[in-house]
Amino acid sequence: MVVPTMADVARRAGVSAKTVSNVLSGYPYIRESTRERVLAAVDELGYEINVTARILRSGRSGLIGLAVPELGQPYFGELADEVLAAARRRDVQVLIEPTGFTREGELAALREPRRRLVDGLVFSPAALDQSDVHLLENLDYPLVLLGEQVFSTHVDHVTMHNVEGARAATELLLDVGCRRIAAIGMLHARTAGSATLRFQGYREALEDRGLAVDDRLLGWADDGWHRANGARAMAAVLDTGVEVDGVVAFNDALALGAMHELGVRGLSIPRDVAVVGFDDVEDARYSVPSLTTIDPGRREIAQVALDLLLRRLDEVGSPGGSVRPPVLHVADMRLVERESTPRRV
Amino acid sequence: MVVPTMADVARRAGVSAKTVSNVLSGYPYIRESTRERVLAAVDELGYEINVTARILRSGRSGLIGLAVPELGQPYFGELADEVLAAARRRDVQVLIEPTGFTREGELAALREPRRRLVDGLVFSPAALDQSDVHLLENLDYPLVLLGEQVFSTHVDHVTMHNVEGARAATELLLDVGCRRIAAIGMLHARTAGSATLRFQGYREALEDRGLAVDDRLLGWADDGWHRANGARAMAAVLDTGVEVDGVVAFNDALALGAMHELGVRGLSIPRDVAVVGFDDVEDARYSVPSLTTIDPGRREIAQVALDLLLRRLDEVGSPGGSVRPPVLHVADMRLVERESTPRRV
DNA sequence: ACGTCGTTCTCCAACGATGAAGAACACAGT
DNA sequence: ACTGTGTTCTTCATCGTTGGAGAACGACGT
Numbered sequence: 157m158v159v160p161t162m163a164d165v166a167r168r169a170g171v172s173a174k175t176v177s178n179v180l181s182g183y184p185y186i187r188e189s190t191r192e193r194v195l196a197a198v199d200e201l202g203y204e205i206n207v208t209a210r211i212l213r214s215g216r217s218g219l220i221g222l223a224v225p226e227l228g229q230p231y232f233g234e235l236a237d238e239v240l241a242a243a244r245r246r247d248v249q250v251l252i253e254p255t256g257f258t259r260e261g262e263l264a265a266l267r268e269p270r271r272r273l274v275d276g277l278v279f280s281p282a283a284l285d286q287s288d289v290h291l292l293e294n295l296d297y298p299l300v301l302l303g304e305q306v307f308s309t310h311v312d313h314v315t316m317h318n319v320e321g322a323r324a325a326t327e328l329l330l331d332v333g334c335r336r337i338a339a340i341g342m343l344h345a346r347t348a349g350s351a352t353l354r355f356q357g358y359r360e361a362l363e364d365r366g367l368a369v370d371d372r373l374l375g376w377a378d379d380g381w382h383r384a385n386g387a388r389a390m391a392a393v394l395d396t397g398v399e400v401d402g403v404v405a406f407n408d409a410l411a412l413g414a415m416h417e418l419g420v421r422g423l424s425i426p427r428d429v430a431v432v433g434f435d436d437v438e439d440a441r442y443s444v445p446s447l448t449t450i451d452p453g454r455r456e457i458a459q460v461a462l463d464l465l466l467r468r469l470d471e472v473g474s475p476g477g478s479v480r481p482p483v484l485h486v487a488d489m490r491l492v493e494r495e496s497t498p499r500r501v
Numbered sequence: 502m503v504v505p506t507m508a509d510v511a512r513r514a515g516v517s518a519k520t521v522s523n524v525l526s527g528y529p530y531i532r533e534s535t536r537e538r539v540l541a542a543v544d545e546l547g548y549e550i551n552v553t554a555r556i557l558r559s560g561r562s563g564l565i566g567l568a569v570p571e572l573g574q575p576y577f578g579e580l581a582d583e584v585l586a587a588a589r590r591r592d593v594q595v596l597i598e599p600t601g602f603t604r605e606g607e608l609a610a611l612r613e614p615r616r617r618l619v620d621g622l623v624f625s626p627a628a629l630d631q632s633d634v635h636l637l638e639n640l641d642y643p644l645v646l647l648g649e650q651v652f653s654t655h656v657d658h659v660t661m662h663n664v665e666g667a668r669a670a671t672e673l674l675l676d677v678g679c680r681r682i683a684a685i686g687m688l689h690a691r692t693a694g695s696a697t698l699r700f701q702g703y704r705e706a707l708e709d710r711g712l713a714v715d716d717r718l719l720g721w722a723d724d725g726w727h728r729a730n731g732a733r734a735m736a737a738v739l740d741t742g743v744e745v746d747g748v749v750a751f752n753d754a755l756a757l758g759a760m761h762e763l764g765v766r767g768l769s770i771p772r773d774v775a776v777v778g779f780d781d782v783e784d785a786r787y788s789v790p791s792l793t794t795i796d797p798g799r800r801e802i803a804q805v806a807l808d809l810l811l812r813r814l815d816e817v818g819s820p821g822g823s824v825r826p827p828v829l830h831v832a833d834m835r836l837v838e839r840e841s842t843p844r845r846v
Numbered sequence: 847a848c849g850t851c852g853t854t855c856t857c858c859a860a861c862g863a864t865g866a867a868g869a870a871c872a873c874a875g876t
Numbered sequence: 877a878c879t880g881t882g883t884t885c886t887t888c889a890t891c892g893t894t895g896g897a898g899a900a901c902g903a904c905g906t
Contacts, residue, residue: 159641161892172856173783177894185853206620208557211891212861217553219596219618228783233578237571240599251564252597254585273552273564296504414785419789439784440571442728442757444764457529481603517886522864530883554862558890603851 160201169197180205211273220465221274223253223265229382230437231407231454232280238458239258239278246466251494257380259283266291276465281305285349297402298468300461304350312464316452317489318350322357324491325404325432325450330365332498334402336429337362340375340389340414341406354406371400377410386413394421400429408433408440408449415443415496431496445495453487460485505546514542525550556618565810566619568598568610570627574727575782576752576799577625584623585805590677591811602725604628609786612638621810626645626650629695645702645806650821652692657809657827662834663695667702668838670749670777670795675710677843679775682707683736685720686751699779717743719821722755731758739766745774753778753794760788760841764844790840798832806832 166173171190179186179194197203211217217481222239224232236252243250251274254259268274277295280302284291292299293310301313329337339358342349359369375389386405390413393400403418405411411433415425423429425445433440436451464483471480493500511518516535520831522532524539542548556562567584569577578770581597588595596619600606607629613619625647629636637644638655646658659768674682688696704714720734731750735758738745749764750756756778760770768774770790778785781796809828838845 162894163892173892174857174894175855176854185855187854190854206557206892208553209861210560210894212553212557212863213549213892213894215861217618227572227585228575228582230575231574233581234573235576236578236597237573237599239599240572242705249596251594252581252585254582273562325739333507337884372523383783387787409787412784416789416791438728439757442732442761444761444789446761507864508862518862519864519884519887523885526864532884535884552902555864557893558862558864560891611866742902 160203161206162203165194165201166198166204168201169193169469177367204247214470216469217273217275218247219249219251219274220462221251221253221265221277221279223255223262223277223279223281225255225261225280227252227254227258229409230439231409231435233455234437235458236241238455238464240500242462246462248462248466253454254373255282257282260283263291275469276300276313278302278461278465294394298465300465300468302461303351310481312468312484314457314461314464314485314487316457316487318353319357319360321450321452321489321491322354322404322406322425324357325368325434326358326361327364328432328448328497328500329404329430330343330361330367330403331500332430335367336370336373336400338373338375338390338393338400338414339404339406340377340386341381341385341390341410342374342376344376344378351406353391354404358404360361370398372396373400375414377406381407381410383409383413385409387417388413390414392418393415399469403429403431405431405433408437408447410436411447411449411496412439412443423501425496430498433496436438440492440494444498447490448494448497451490451492454491456487460487507548510539510542510548511547514538514547543778561814562618562620563592564596564619565807566596566598566610566613566624568606568622568624568626569601570600570605570606570615570625572597572599574754575784576754576780579782580625580799580803583800584807587804587807591807595809600626600627602722602789608636611640620814621645623647623806623810643678643730643810643816644808645813647802647806648695649698650805653827655827657829659793659802659806659809659830659832661802661823661832663698663797664702664705666779666797666834667699667749667751667797667834668706669702669834670779670793671703671706672709673702673777673836673838673842674747674775674846675706675712676845677775680712681718681719681744682716682736682747683720683735683745683748683759684751685722685731685738686726686755687719687721687734689721689723696751699749703749704791715743717741718745720759726752726755728754728758728761731755732762733758734758735762735819748774748776750776750778751781753780755789756792756794756841758783760792770841775843777842781837785837785839788841793839793842794837795835796835798834801832805832 162173164178166176176194179191180377182227221410242248253265255265263283268477276298278300284306289306289308292308299311301311304315374391377385377389379385403414405414411431415431418429425431433447438448440447507518507521511521521539524536559751572578585595598610600610607626621643623645629651631651634651634653637653644656646656649660720738722730722734724730748759750759750793756776763774770776778794782792785792785794
């Protein structure tokens with residue numbers, strides 16, 4: 157016998173297979189002596205349950221999918237760690253599906269669950285947009301959305317304070333005296349999405365102080381929010397000859413790229429130019445100088461997303477029928493001041 | 502009918518379920534007209550095969566495990582991306598198991614495969630050591646080891662040129678005139694592992710030029726190779742008052758932390774101190790200044806590890822019996838020169 | 847004495863696919 | 877006409893577990 161089955165355990169303990177199953181799944185009406193015999197048999201045979209058979213019979217795999225663009229990007233790597241940690245606490249496994257910032261990758265991730273084994277999906281879209289929203293509704297498995305790329309009133313959604321975060325970042329710069337603040341990370345293509353919302357926060361903060369947006373201060377990064385593009389966008393802004401005394405970057409990678417470019421040009425941070433990022437990835441703490449940034453509440457996002465998904469899974473399980481309406485959860489945001497901005501006076 | 506089964510397709514196409522199965526799995530003896538009818542029925546019903554049932558019957562899940570310490574660390578995040586990409590090309594799914602640098606996490610990862618669904622495991626140990634090697638032998642599933650934490654002649658293993666890499670890094674510094682080269686990332690605890698090997702490369706390079714290792718130049722980072730510890734270790738070295746004109750850090754995060762500390766102390770890189778890292782994570786390209794580092798061949802490592810694992814899985818599948826002896830593959834290494842070191846003369 | 851109830855356990859039939867074996871048929875060679 | 881061979885498809889059992897139904901038993905109230 158290569159690997160023992162429940163029937164083997166049952167035979168050894170002198171009970172039926174179903175009793176073994178009952179013992180293992182915590183069914184209460186088992187005589188103590190029986191339970192002990194069964195557990196002893198399990199031990200002696202080194203029995204471990206066959207998960208596949210259990211899934212086939214019960215219809216639940218205890219596996220959820222996490223579709224994110226790329227783990228190499230620290231924001232998503234760290235987010236994935238948080239989701240995995242939360243999942244471990246709840247005894248769930250996570251299948252990560254990197255979508256590579258491509259439409260095909262994201263469509264594939266949406267199709268996978270039916271074909272693969274996952275019970276539900278946490279999905280952070282980057283390439284799909286609002287016009288694809290119908291793809292996310294009426295899926296035959298529970299879905300939790302992350303980010304601000306696509307919104308639907310039919311799907312649970314966890315997101316962050318984008319406008320408020322960018323506004324707080326910009327206000328900090330204004331408070332320390334900056335008046336020529338560049339925005340790094342503008343996107344042409346999208347009408348929604350983090351770029352638009354963060355730009356909105358930037359604009360609102362300026363306008364509250366009676367300042368207008370100067371197009372020459374907008375740094376475009378249509379190829380993605382990587383460091384390289386942050387450097388490029390910063391260079392483009394500086395090359396217009398416009399005066400710059402502050403930078404709001406729409407994520408930390410852009411900010412670090414921009415700081416790189418500022419350094420190359422011999423500008424001192426924060427003396428000549430103050431810089432604020434967005435995301436609070438681990439790098440931000442150890443750059444030179446360390447980066448002031450917005451902590452968007454990553455841990456909260458991971459935790460809430462998983463909880464929402466598991467709650468939906470329970471709803472499917474118990475046909476008691478009280479289907480909750482979809483939730484939109486916005487995580488708490490926090491400004492983290494470090495060395496790339498001067499102290500507030 | 503919520504979700505159609507093979508029997509439904511069969512009924513619709515007027516054939517038996519087994520014929521549907523045969524069509525879908527590419528069995529050759531099917532009349533063309535039958536094949537078409539079946540595929541039409543599949544289309545019409547939107548049928549997708551139930552993976553769980555297939556696994557139960559066939560015994561293979563097409564899922565492999567990847568056990569790494571933490572995705573938030575760019576090296577592992579990027580490694581995971583490479584493994585996932587390679588897996589996608591081969592139509593395999595990957596279940597990532599973060600072990601959190603803990604012994605318990607790693608032991609759990611080793612136990613999981615039996616309980617969970619994976620056919621095999623790619624394992625990058627960080628907390629287990631050579632004394633645990635017996636845990637890795639005689640597992641009842643195929644295993645591929647990564648890294649240099651544990652070695653076994655019974656297990657396939659993919660690793661990198663640690664000694665040669667650290668030696669190349671140190672030689673570069675010597676070539677550009679450094680003579681007081683700090684080594685950042687020393688560990689007390691381990692007798693094997695990357696730290697020891699990279700230190701060995703450092704020492705060999707020095708000794709080849711007739712230089713001795715100066716204990717004051719050794720920066721310890723027993724709490725892990727994070728940026729924070731790189732900064733701390735660098736600070737400790739500088740605080741001894743010893744003169745430093747070069748730094749070999751045992752990974753990029755340590756190097757970036759060390760650069761941070763050097764910056765804080767007003768030392769210019771590379772003018773006052775030249776710095777070399779190890780790993781070539783994406784950050785290294787965009788730090789200020791950009792970091793000279795060793796590319797250990799991450800993509801090759803991911804690819805070869807997956808291939809070795811899949812090859813073992815095939816061996817299990819076909820009892821033809823020619824079990825290949827375990828392989829030790831060492832990936833190609835490459836020195837990437839950037840701004841943190843002066844040009845070689 | 848009898849029905850009711852709670853406890854403890856068993857039996858059977860699924861879940862949905864596939865491997866093994868073989869039936870039915872056509873066609874060729876003798 | 878008969879056997880052999882190749883093609884095409886079917887039947888049946890099976891992977892290992894769990895849901896549903898209910899059997900067996902004792903205790904309890906009436």
